[in-house]
Amino acid sequence: MDESVVSKQAMQRMPYYLQKLKEMHAEGKTEISARLFAEMFGFTEIQVRKDLASVSSVHGKPKVGFKISPLIVDIENVLGFKHENKAVIVGAGSLGHALMSHKGFSEYGIEIVAAFDADEDKKGIEISGKPVYGMEQMQKFCNENRIEIGIVAVPQIAAQRVCDSLVLSGIKAIWNFAPLHLTVPRGILVQNENMAASLAMLFKHLRGVSDGTD
């Protein structure tokens, strides 16, 4: 199985398959048909077969379906959820606090090991058992702990500066929660959590509903 052939779109569907597979596994089920997945998610059966074939060497049999256990392992591998990915977060405000406290992330193989904040009052405190350091300690910490993932949870006005510091600290991938475009050198990935755009889509739908168009 060559994970480079998995499309971005398929990657985005994988967490949904994975969640359902885990649920069925917990219920004691051992097999799932592509048809059931297709109905559940509103995809075509061909799409589901193609998605699952792209991540798994275990092909589904017509009428019998896919074996659940090996498929869970294969999808977790492709998603990278079985690796231990250490991350730091910059910004220990309300959003940073929440991300550090969120128990669900461990399931995805990411661990936030420390936070950095420019606020002198936050230096030295712990959030959910993880230390908050001053910004000046970031580079040393990231180098020593070989951190490759940085989470940006600061106000937009500070975000580019923080991003630059993360890049200087050796970070290779940035998960950006600030609503702005970050400029990074080639080879660094920025994954935006564009909540403003999500809200805009919700509002657009609501206006469509009240106009009678959508």
Added chain:
Amino acid sequence: MDESVVSKQAMQRMPYYLQKLKEMHAEGKTEISARLFAEMFGFTEIQVRKDLASVSSVHGKPKVGFKISPLIVDIENVLGFKHENKAVIVGAGSLGHALMSHKGFSEYGIEIVAAFDADEDKKGIEISGKPVYGMEQMQKFCNENRIEIGIVAVPQIAAQRVCDSLVLSGIKAIWNFAPLHLTVPRGILVQNENMAASLAMLFKHLRGVSDGTD
């Protein structure tokens, strides 16, 4: 200006334009060129002109550029950030708590007015000045307050049930933070905040970096 002609892709770029325009406005600037935007965001100048023309009746002049103030108003209108959109949230755990406490949402025109939680211990408490009610009060509250937006911030196992309750309460748009596919009747929009997929993209990039491929 007919907002229905604004593509989904353009809608997703608008928050970035808006943020930059607000920043420049605060700095006392009055005009921006499409070229500057294009360089800043890595889009083509034609793309920027097309995006801005799709939301604004004030066309940019070659060499002079776009006037910042009316453009801010136009983009905020298209995004729906100037309306007051009331929302309820289901799930007052760590994520729900964070979303309720996040001050940044007011800028986007959304206000979380109440939370609902199945946990008896949470009933009656306040989070950031907003009440937490039991699930049985949801339908009445949403009807009386004409709530159209519901935020799902519960564990995945409870999410579909919560989604069904929101639909029964008259919700027209759901902002889903649980990592699963929600099934809804026609006419209801589900906007997924698929953080698991975002993380998978980050991890994929990191493996690409260490493999020397990407």
